[in-house]
Amino acid sequence: MEFDxxxxxxxxxxxxxxxxxxxxxxxxxxxxxxxxxxxxxxxGRRELPRIPGAILAWILDVVRMTPLPLQLLFGMAVVTELxxxxxxxDIEPTTLLTYLGIVVFGIxxxxxxxxxxxxxxxxxxxxxxxxxxxLSLPRRRTWRAVIIPQALRATLPSLGNWAIAMFKDTPFxxxxxxxxxxxxxxxxxxxxxxxxETFAVAGLIFLAASYPTAVLMRKLEKKLAY
Amino acid sequence: MPTETAPxxxxxxxxxxxxxxxxxxxxxxxxxxxxxxxLNFSVDRGERVTLIGPSGSGKTTILRLLMTLEELTGGYIxxxxxxxxxxxxxxxxxxxxxxxxxxxxxxxxxxxxxxxxFPNMSVLENITEAPIHVLGRxxxxxxxxxxxxxxxxxxxxxxxxxxxxxxxxxxxxxxIARALAMEPEILLLDxxxxxxxxxxxxxxxxxxxxxxxxxxxxxxxxTHEMQFAQDVSHRVLMFDQxxxxxxxxxxxxxxxxxxxxxxxxxxxxx
Numbered sequence: 001m002e003f004d005x006x007x008x009x010x011x012x013x014x015x016x017x018x019x020x021x022x023x024x025x026x027x028x029x030x031x032x033x034x035x036x037x038x039x040x041x042x043x044g045r046r047e048l049p050r051i052p053g054a055i056l057a058w059i060l061d062v063v064r065m066t067p068l069p070l071q072l073l074f075g076m077a078v079v080t081e082l083x084x085x086x087x088x089x090d091i092e093p094t095t096l097l098t099y100l101g102i103v104v105f106g107i108x109x110x111x112x113x114x115x116x117x118x119x120x121x122x123x124x125x126x127x128x129x130x131x132x133x134x135l136s137l138p139r140r141r142t143w144r145a146v147i148i149p150q151a152l153r154a155t156l157p158s159l160g161n162w163a164i165a166m167f168k169d170t171p172f173x174x175x176x177x178x179x180x181x182x183x184x185x186x187x188x189x190x191x192x193x194x195x196x197e198t199f200a201v202a203g204l205i206f207l208a209a210s211y212p213t214a215v216l217m218r219k220l221e222k223k224l225a226y
Numbered sequence: 227m228p229t230e231t232a233p234x235x236x237x238x239x240x241x242x243x244x245x246x247x248x249x250x251x252x253x254x255x256x257x258x259x260x261x262x263x264x265l266n267f268s269v270d271r272g273e274r275v276t277l278i279g280p281s282g283s284g285k286t287t288i289l290r291l292l293m294t295l296e297e298l299t300g301g302y303i304x305x306x307x308x309x310x311x312x313x314x315x316x317x318x319x320x321x322x323x324x325x326x327x328x329x330x331x332x333x334x335x336x337x338x339x340x341x342x343x344f345p346n347m348s349v350l351e352n353i354t355e356a357p358i359h360v361l362g363r364x365x366x367x368x369x370x371x372x373x374x375x376x377x378x379x380x381x382x383x384x385x386x387x388x389x390x391x392x393x394x395x396x397x398x399x400x401x402i403a404r405a406l407a408m409e410p411e412i413l414l415l416d417x418x419x420x421x422x423x424x425x426x427x428x429x430x431x432x433x434x435x436x437x438x439x440x441x442x443x444x445x446x447x448x449t450h451e452m453q454f455a456q457d458v459s460h461r462v463l464m465f466d467q468x469x470x471x472x473x474x475x476x477x478x479x480x481x482x483x484x485x486x487x488x489x490x491x492x493x494x495x496x
């Protein structure tokens with residue numbers, strides 16, 4: 001077997017396009033959704049009364065403990081059921097499924113991020129809550145001004161790691177036929193029979209994107225320490 | 227140096243009458259462990275009362291109950307005649323809604339053993355946070371007041387510092403300023419020098435002596451600094467196993483305690 005640099009070079013353009021249009025888009029928007037929802041879940045678990053709180057915890061467990069591809073397929077089935085896309089107007093099926101992917105990734109990873117937030121919130125000493133009570137700060141203000149800023153410092157590095165994990169899970173979008181970079185690599189490889197070259201390029205693009213992010217997160221972690 | 231003002235347990239400059247704090251049949255249990263049992267005492271306006279006694283005797287729990295950091299198991303606490311967390315409705319004991327509790331709680335401030343400053347805020351922000359968001363002060367007003375308070379505790383030049391950049395003694399002085407910024411009628415001091423290196427204790431106690439001399443804030447003090455207790459308090463309560471076993475003026479308590487348990491305790495700490 002011979003490695004054909006030309007084939008690898010030719011694959012860069014289309015793969016990069018797929019990377020930017022789908023992989024990066026899903027990761028960035030999915031991470032934002034996951035980070036926001038995760039915080040909502042974590043606060044909900046502390047603030048809700050016992051029974052609604054237990055129900056929320058149970059739902060989060062269910063989402064966290066079922067496979068992401070299954071959730072993607074389930075989501076696609078639901079979307080398809082809703083009148084074969086027509087209910088959503090003129091949106092192209094691929095675009096619609098990309099949106100679906102963003103939402104499913106966001107929800108799935110929000111359950112992991114909720115656990116990270118929870119650990120961050122629990123790491124805050126009881127004295128901080130007590131000081132807020134002694135100053136009569138309203139509960140909302142206590143969360144906003146005292147608890148969340150401190151919890152975020154403790155949580156941010158692990159949120160970054162979840163974002164990288166999400167990034168590496170984007171090939172699961174294959175199951176709902178969204179043309180992300182890996183399925184695109186398979187298509188190109190299939191057309192030219194240069195599988196090795198195209199997959200190698202796809203791998204390098206992943207590495208080039210996630211490695212600097214990981215380094216950045218580590219730097220951030222150091223900078224955020226009190 | 228004794229710096230106390232003349233004890234004035236009846237009025238302390240307030241036109242209102244009646245005690246500032248009343249504890250009625252107060253009971254506190256943690257699980258099966260009874261910490262306070264059928265406790266009754268009251269504190270007058272402007273009065274400064276020190277609680278002494280061995281650890282585990284329930285002194286800190288009393289402060290924490292007043293600050294609503296612990297839930298009362300039984301009995302009632304009144305502040306200015308108003309129930310704090312539970313009220314009597316006929317024969318029934320009713321828990322008050324959190325809105326009512328917070329209205330009365332606003333009159334109470336607390337300084338903690340571990341300072342508990344907010345590490346994500348500057349010194350100035352620590353002090354202005356509650357006046358702005360609870361009392362509705364303007365930012366400029368809150369800032370000016372905070373700088374005055376920082377001046378009083380000798381830390382005006384550290385307004386922009388973060389708590390982690392300060393020594394323990396400085397942090398505790400900021401915490402005192404933070405509590406005073408809410409203009410409390412009642413100030414609870416929970417072993418405020420116990421976490422400090424010995425050489426830092428003096429500055430903190432000096433600040434508190436000044437507060438005692440210059441204001442008529444009612445104070446409940448839990449401390450192991452007996453000289454400080456003698457200097458600032460009007461009355462000393464000796465606790466043992468959740469009960470007040472002796473009550474006297476500091477002069478009497480520290481020189482001629484009556485109860486055998488008090489004698490033992492004071493011998494051990496003095």
